[in-house]
Amino acid sequence: MPIIKPFMASRKFSGTIGAGTGIGATFAIAATALTDDTGALATAFPGSFAYYVLYINGQPQNANISTLTTTTITIPGGDVLDPLTPVIVEVVVN
Structure with missing residues (x-):
């Protein structure tokens, strides 16, 4: 019997750090x-x-840098980055 690969696709979301709110953690x-x-x-x-x-800024971050929910991505300390720093979130769904 052949192996059937699971369905995989990605969704990408982009913006800048300036779109965030809050400070520190x-x-x-x-x-x-x-x-x-x-x-x-x-x-x-x-x-x-x-x-x-x-x-x-185009660099993949370690998995422990952020947390993702359906409504937000939390990036502790992200407020110290320049507001125009680009952010991309790639979510792989199956």
């Missing part, structure tokens, strides 16, 4: 402050996913 960016793959404002991050990758 509470700094977060709302999903609704980012644009999705179509260029429209996102409504939420996927509720069920295999994993996600956070890119800050």
Whole structure:
């Protein structure tokens, strides 16, 4: 019997650090402050996913740098970055 690979796809969300609010450990960016793959404002991050990758200024970040919920991505200490620093969240769904 052949092995059937599970369905995998990704959803990308982009914006800048300046879209975030809070300071220190509470700094977060709302999903609704980012644009999705179509260029429209996102409504939420996927509720069920295999994993996600956070890119800050084009550099992938370690998994322990952030936390993702359907409404926000929390990036502790992100408030110290320049507001125009690009942020991309790639969420892999299956």
